[in-house]
Every structure is written in C-alpha cells, then in structure tokens.
Amino acid sequence: MPKLLLIEAMGNTGEYVLDAARELNVEVIVVTHQDVHDEWYSETLKAKIAADAKLVFTDFSDSEGALRQLAELARVEGVNGAVACWEFLTPLVARLTADLGLPGNDPTRALSCRNKRIMARAFAENGIPAPMTVAARTIEEAYALVRTAGLTCPVVVKPSEQSGSWGVSVVESDEELATAFTTAQSHLFQMPHGIPLDPHVIIQEYIGGVEFSVETVVAGGVATPLFPYDKFTTGGAIRAEFGHTVPAELDEASVRTLQQAAVAAAEALGITNGVAHTELKLLPDGTTRIIELGARLPGDHVVALMRQARGIDEAKIYVQLALGLVPSLAPTADTAAGIRFLTPPRGGVLRSVSGIGTSAAVAQSRLTVQPGGQVRPPGDNDSRVGYVILHADTAAEVNAAAAQVLTDVTVEVD
The missing domain is CATH 3.30.1490.20 (ATP-grasp fold, A domain)
Incomplete structure (x- = not known):
C-alpha cells in the first residue's frame, strides 16, 4: 500500500484529501502541531484521522528542524509522496520531496508560490501579465x-x-x-x-475587470488547465471572498485566454508536479492579469463544487500526482455548483441565522459558528458564520438561487 505524508490537515481540504486517499487505498501519515490538533481540528477531522491515518507531531515554526524530522520519518516509513493542505507549508513540502527524490515542485522557486512579494518579481521576470x-x-x-x-x-x-x-x-x-x-x-x-x-x-x-479562478494540474512538467470558475468578492475598501460558482459561463475565447494565462503563471513559479490554484482577472479588452497563485488545492469547498458540477475530484488528483501517477481529468458530469458564505453585519455574539429557504437549488447549508459563539466583524474570511452550497443545471441558475439566498438570509448578532 502506498504511503502519503499529509503536512497539516487543518482547513477544509484536509478532509477531502483523507477521503481521496481512502478511496485510492493509500495509507496517510498526518503531520501537525499537537496543540493545533487538540484545539483547532474539528471533531470530524479528528475522527477521520483516528480511523484512517497515523498522526505525528512536529514544530513548523522551526522549519529546518521540521524538515529534518520529516525526512527521517519519510525514510523510516517508506513514504511514496507528500502534500500540504496548509498553504504556508507548501515551500517545506517542495524541499522535502526534492530531498527524498519524490514527485514535487521546484524547491528553488517554491517560496514564490507563497510570498506575494517574490511572486510579483517572478511574474515580472517571466513576462507574466500581473499588477x-x-x-x-x-x-x-x-x-x-x-x-x-x-x-x-x-x-x-x-x-x-x-x-x-x-x-x-x-x-x-x-x-x-x-x-x-x-x-x-x-x-x-x-x-x-x-x-x-x-x-x-x-x-x-x-486591476478592474471580472475575477475568476483556474485550477491547473501539472504532471511531470506538463500543465493542463481546468475550466475557469467565478470568484465573488465584496466591494469597498475591504475585499473578502463571499462565494464561487463552478464553472463560469464564458465564451470559448475567454476560457482559452484565462487557461493560457494560468498555465504560464504555473510554469513561471516552478509548478512541475502538483496543482496550482490561480486567481486572475479578465479585462474588458479580453486580456488578463494574474492576481496570485498558490501551489495547493483551492479552499472554500471548491473541491466539493468541482466534484458535484463536473465529476472531477481534485483532491484525488492531488494524491495521485504526489505518488507519481497520471490522473484522468475527463469530466463525468455537466452541471453547475456554487457556494455562498454567510457573514455577520458586525462583530459580536451570534444570535441566529434564518431565511435560507427551501429552494431546490440549495444542496446543503451549514453553520460554522453556533448561536452563542463570538463572531468577527466582516472584513476577511475569518468573519464567516456559515455557508450554503447550491447545485443546478447551469451557472446562471446557481447564481440566481444564490442571490435569492443572500437576499433572504438574516444573520442576527448581539
């Protein structure tokens, strides 16, 4: 049975990777801080690890010490691949896989996928259109x-x-x-x-224009972009993401333009074996600007949206790439899915969330903060109190249903 190091499973992609590994019959070793596991992991995530994975603790604040520990662990355990579910640790994984001779990204350029200052310089040096x-x-x-x-x-x-x-x-x-x-x-x-x-x-x-995201899969240096999808953010001085719709409704020329830009960005930042999550804008003149790129799975439950809308499981793809396998990228569905996040009008104590409704397009709704819990004022992704996932035949139907949900919902805060 192949073995995979999962470097920090916290966040909503960790569960998806554990599920994918189980389906692929891959043994997983999860590496995290003990206090992070005890205090930050959800009960669901803890249960999945207890049932299907081995748990190891390290100290990621000491990157060199963690690298040495994980390299020794990988050799002793006979690990076949490594992935990170926490974006801050993607450079560590690139160094680790290079040291072990495992599939991974270019370690000399890995920091450019995490540090926006270095990323901007790499884009400029490689002629990538960016702000x-x-x-x-x-x-x-x-x-x-x-x-x-x-x-x-x-x-x-x-x-x-x-x-x-x-x-x-x-x-x-x-x-x-x-x-x-x-x-x-x-x-x-x-x-x-x-x-x-x-x-x-x-x-x-x-940069004005309309914002989209594109997932790019790179196997053995060959990059394949998936379909663009919508990214919705708040206006005003503070820009926070409040939703996504998979896929975006675009003409073929715009799709090609966005995909080509995403591939060029991934190549410029040394993505040689893995996935790249790219955020970019399409301008009225048909050109693009790359906003940023991460060498990781998308957050915000986009993995679930892609699977529901197109039958493509990017978490499974991520695991297969880490093990040196070439995954299938062929879609098996032709529908649309979306997510919208619920945010409070101000910080305080959450009293209730009501009015989501019973639209046929609403596939799931969940509170991530329970009534009585403290909530942050709106302004970044940590202010969210819940989400609604929607599913319909087309992106237009998803967006219409989502707009109605956001109009009807009431988040009450004391």
Whole structure:
C-alpha cells in the first residue's frame, strides 16, 4: 500500500484529501502541531484521522528542524509522496520531496508560490501579465516607492504572506495608505503554527475587470488547465471572498485566454508536479492579469463544487500526482455548483441565522459558528458564520438561487 505524508490537515481540504486517499487505498501519515490538533481540528477531522491515518507531531515554526524530522520519518516509513493542505507549508513540502527524490515542485522557486512579494518579481521576470507591484518595510519607503513607480490611487495594499483576504485593502487616497499599511503589517506570525512571516507590505495597482479562478494540474512538467470558475468578492475598501460558482459561463475565447494565462503563471513559479490554484482577472479588452497563485488545492469547498458540477475530484488528483501517477481529468458530469458564505453585519455574539429557504437549488447549508459563539466583524474570511452550497443545471441558475439566498438570509448578532 502506498504511503502519503499529509503536512497539516487543518482547513477544509484536509478532509477531502483523507477521503481521496481512502478511496485510492493509500495509507496517510498526518503531520501537525499537537496543540493545533487538540484545539483547532474539528471533531470530524479528528475522527477521520483516528480511523484512517497515523498522526505525528512536529514544530513548523522551526522549519529546518521540521524538515529534518520529516525526512527521517519519510525514510523510516517508506513514504511514496507528500502534500500540504496548509498553504504556508507548501515551500517545506517542495524541499522535502526534492530531498527524498519524490514527485514535487521546484524547491528553488517554491517560496514564490507563497510570498506575494517574490511572486510579483517572478511574474515580472517571466513576462507574466500581473499588477505593477512594489514592496516596502516602512510606510515612508512605501510612499517613496509608490511615487517612483508612478502608481496612482486606487491601489491594493496587502501583506506579503498572509492568506484568506486577511489585511487586504483597496486604498483610494494617500491618507488611507498609512492605515492600510499598518493593518497589513500587524501580524508577522502565522497562527496557529507560529511561523514567522515576511514583514514587507506590497502595494499594487488596482486591476478592474471580472475575477475568476483556474485550477491547473501539472504532471511531470506538463500543465493542463481546468475550466475557469467565478470568484465573488465584496466591494469597498475591504475585499473578502463571499462565494464561487463552478464553472463560469464564458465564451470559448475567454476560457482559452484565462487557461493560457494560468498555465504560464504555473510554469513561471516552478509548478512541475502538483496543482496550482490561480486567481486572475479578465479585462474588458479580453486580456488578463494574474492576481496570485498558490501551489495547493483551492479552499472554500471548491473541491466539493468541482466534484458535484463536473465529476472531477481534485483532491484525488492531488494524491495521485504526489505518488507519481497520471490522473484522468475527463469530466463525468455537466452541471453547475456554487457556494455562498454567510457573514455577520458586525462583530459580536451570534444570535441566529434564518431565511435560507427551501429552494431546490440549495444542496446543503451549514453553520460554522453556533448561536452563542463570538463572531468577527466582516472584513476577511475569518468573519464567516456559515455557508450554503447550491447545485443546478447551469451557472446562471446557481447564481440566481444564490442571490435569492443572500437576499433572504438574516444573520442576527448581539
């Protein structure tokens, strides 16, 4: 039986990878912090690990020590592949697989898939269409670099290494830049693992257009893009994701343009064996700009949406690629699916969520914060209190049903 190292199963992709490994008859060793397992893992995830996997603890805040420990563990256990479900650990996995001679991505470029400052530089060096970007350690340096680069408001301010839309602001004036900069630089350790983060803040030109995501599968250096899908974000100064629809309804030329851009971005960042989640915008003139790329599975339950809409299980693909197998990418369904996240009007204590309704398109609804629980003010992905998954014949039907759900639902907070 093949063995797979699953480096940090926390997040909504860990369960999907464990399910895929079980279906593929692959033995899994899950590696995490003990306190993360005890305090952050859901009961469902703990149960899946207890039933189907071996559990090992390490300290990811000491990356060199963790690398040595995991390399020794992999050799002793006879591990055949390794994957990360937590984006911050994808560079560690690239180094580990290279050291072990296992399928993986280019370790010399792996940090460019995680650090947006290094990513922007790699895009520029490889001619990838992306927003103009500067990176600064201080607000004084930021103002100087913005002037030198000729950037004008609006601009996007974000941390170099955070995720989940945390600390991202659209800035409309020079006066707002200082506040946004301070917010972006306010957390320099990734929690709950204590991993130190790059203190640089990046400032990018604001790109209009419509945002999409594309998953790219790379097997032995050959990249195959899947279909683009919609990504919906809030407007205003703070941009948080509130949903996705799989697939997007686009003409063939737009689909090809987005797919070609996603493949070029993956190649520029050294994705040689694995998956790439790319976020990009389609402009009115038909051109694209790459916003960012992660060498990981998509979050937000997109794995489930793809499986439901097109019959493609990207978690299973991810496991197969890690083991050196060439997966089938042929769709087995032709429908659409979507997810919309429920957020509170303000921070406080959640009282209730009501009004989701009984539309035939609603396939599942779930609260991720129970009544009586504390909720964050809206502004990033951590403010979500639940989600609704929808399924219909077409993306238009999914989007219409989703719009009705968001209109009808009421999130009450004390």
